[in-house]
Amino acid sequence: MAASIRGVIELVTAILLGLVSVTTALGAYQASVWALEADDYRQVAVQMRDRNLTELLTAQLIFKQDGAKLTRAFTLESEAVLYPERADDIAQEQQALLSSASPGFYEQWVLWRDADFAEELTPLLQPEYETQLFSQPHSLQYSSFVANQLADAAGVKSAQVAVASVVFAIALLLLGVAGVNASWKVAATLAGSAALAYVGGLLFLLITVF
Numbered sequence: 001m002a003a004s005i006r007g008v009i010e011l012v013t014a015i016l017l018g019l020v021s022v023t024t025a026l027g028a029y030q031a032s033v034w035a036l037e038a039d040d041y042r043q044v045a046v047q048m049r050d051r052n053l054t055e056l057l058t059a060q061l062i063f064k065q066d067g068a069k070l071t072r073a074f075t076l077e078s079e080a081v082l083y084p085e086r087a088d089d090i091a092q093e094q095q096a097l098l099s100s101a102s103p104g105f106y107e108q109w110v111l112w113r114d115a116d117f118a119e120e121l122t123p124l125l126q127p128e129y130e131t132q133l134f135s136q137p138h139s140l141q142y143s144s145f146v147a148n149q150l151a152d153a154a155g156v157k158s159a160q161v162a163v164a165s166v167v168f169a170i171a172l173l174l175l176g177v178a179g180v181n182a183s184w185k186v187a188a189t190l191a192g193s194a195a196l197a198y199v200g201g202l203l204f205l206l207i208t209v210f
Contacts, residue, residue: 167201
């Protein structure tokens with residue numbers, strides 16, 4: 001009787017050993033895949049953040065230069081009032097100056113001048129100008145934020161699979177001890193504990209994956 005029970009326990013133990021070994025290998029592989037994925041996302045996030053800083057500094061520099069050109073054009077407008085005989089030359093200088101600013105800046109200046117310099121038409125305050133100048137840095141900043149979130153999510157999954165792998169390792173240890181234990185009762189207890197650990201780890205792994 002004891003021999004037959006022992007044989008059943010050994011068979012179950014062998015089957016569980018195979019299942020746990022395969023599942024542990026698959027879990028370790030998936031954990032490494034997600035760890036690499038998290039690292040890739042973090043590298044993308046860093047690259048986006050670096051590009052965002054560069055683009056933002058460039059946009060701020062352009063904004064400062066456009067502001068200086070606008071101030072100069074406004075000063076020239078005052079000169080045109082004081083020296084009407086130079087109006088054509090001053091207008092050409094204003095056009096050359098503002099045409100070298102951001103695209104569409106001169107056209108916005110013309111609208112502003114024709115509206116007697118109404119505050120709401122100030123070129124530097126127009127939403128279209130801000131969008132054109134700062135949309136790229138904002139997009140890079142958001143992309144960096146999203147990449148960081150994806151990296152964190154992949155990192156959490158990798159860590160969770162690593163936890164499941166630890167549970168599987170415990171199950172393997174219990175099965176190994178059960179396989180060499182002389183008492184079939186102790187072996188059965190160890191094999192049962194290993195089976196419970198395996199099922200628990202497997203459920204945790206499936207929840208993480210899906």
